[in-house]
Amino acid sequence: MGVPEVWFWQNNKFSLYYLRGNKYEQINQSQLLPDLDLNLLAILLMFGEKPKDLISKLRESIRK
DSSP, rough: OOOOOEEEEEEEEEEEEEEETTTEEEESSSSSSOOOOHHHHHHHHHOOOOHHHHHHHHHHHHHO
16 A cells, blocks of 8 residues: 655755555645645745744744
8 A cells, every 4th residue: 555645855845746546746736735835834844943933033034
């Protein structure tokens, strides 16, 4: 039994693959979490800080 969707994080970028039949195809947006903003998630991961600090930095950037 295959995993329906796999994500890779390389060079500060997500690569997603979805299982169709017996083969994985690259996709741009998650089929399982279609409303997830992958760009925002990537930014949060790149900061690599505590969630509280990330929220503060995001708020600061929005205010500018």
